[in-house]
Amino acid sequence: MTTSLDFSYESRPARVVFRPGAAVSATPAEVAGLGLHRVLVVCGSRGSEVARAVADALGDSCAGLHAEARMHVPVEVADRAVEVARTVGADGCVAVGGGSAIGLGKAIALRTGLPLVAGPSTYSGSEMTPVWGLTEDGAKRTGRDPVVQPRSVVYDPELTLGLPVPLSVTSGVNALAHAAEALYAPDASPLVSLMAEEGVRAMAGALPRVAADPGDLDARGRALYGAWLCGSCLGATTMGLHHKLCHVLGGTFGLPHAETHTVILPYALAYNASAAPEAMAALSRALGTEDVPRALRDLAGGLGAPRSLAELGLRQADLTLAATQATATAYPNPREVTVSGVLGLLTAAYEGWEPRSDAGQGSAD
Secondary structure: OOOOOOOOOOOOOOEEEEOOOHHHHOHHHHHHHOOOOOEEEEEEOOOHHHHHHHHHHHHHHEEEEEEEEOOOOEHHHHHHHHHHHHHOOOOEEEEEEOHHHHHHHHHHHHHHOOOEEEEEOOOOOHHHOOEEEEEEOOEEEEEEOHHHOOOEEEEOHHHHOOOOHHHHHHHHHHHHHHHHHHHOOOOOOHHHHHHHHHHHHHHHHHHHHHHHOOOOHHHHHHHHHHHHHHHHHHHHOOOOHHHHHHHHHHHOOOOOHHHHHHHHHHHHHHHHHHHOHHHHHHHHHHHOOOOHHHHHHHHHHHOOOOOOOHHHOOOHHHHHHHHHHHOOOOOOOOOOOOHHHHHHHHHHHHHOOOOOOOOOOOOOO
8 A cells, every 4th residue: 555645743742731820820840840950030021020930930949040131142242142151050931921031041942952842932932942143243043952852831821911012912913824835835734733723713813812912811812823733833844935035034134034034924925935835735624714824924914014124124235135045045945036036026025015925025036
């Protein structure tokens, strides 16, 4: 008997706790379960109040609170955090917050080998991946290492209640991007595709509810559930053009991470649509639409998200450099990546034009 199925799937060991109030009530038990006695809690300035509550709940198991996480994890910020971890004699790390905080926790784990526990307060999905990123001299480097993947993830919808609606929306679309690119990744598998489609469906349904009632804990929980699935897809597959562009725009030009994902995603999908029909069909089912790029742009824009790179502060003069950097090294993508093609994509995203899946926009010709 023969089968057309041909794939590999690797599941990395991680424990997940998912319930309201878990950040304070469950984190101490997760730390103890890993045999840790002196953990460093890391966060950003915006999330320091919640992180302090977690630190207080840890009691004597907390070796200190380091509230210096920054977007895109500048290497000097990582160096400082590693120094603090070593100075306090930490035997583990607890990252509380968004992608910046979890990214800093990963940087500590990468340099020291210390186990990491994550309590995400946004929908970035970084907590479910072995992917790390560091920014140095205007360029963002990323890599994969199992040591940086959190050993335990505490999902607490209450942690996201303080996330403003605009950032909730862009963070949620950031998560959608992980699932979208996983659907056409060269190392995709049936399980990843199931998680991706369900993750997109859950997140797209939750975001309008969060925007309508920011205090709706059930809606926040559905968004966090979607983020978990989308982040798991990011951790299991190799990302393509969309993520490469966002790393270039963030690392080189300092654009905000989630907002950049939100603007770029419809255009990246329009660029790849003709070469990834099965992925687009799955996204169509999840979103209930025949025009995926436009639906995603309308979803985010209708909830107040930015629609153009110009709104994020990018200069038109930067587009050529961005296109050149995004095509400087080879990476898997369903459609051929060329400087002219990417420049067309970026120009459309800069101007905020309607994303179109035909050859007139983002053409590789």
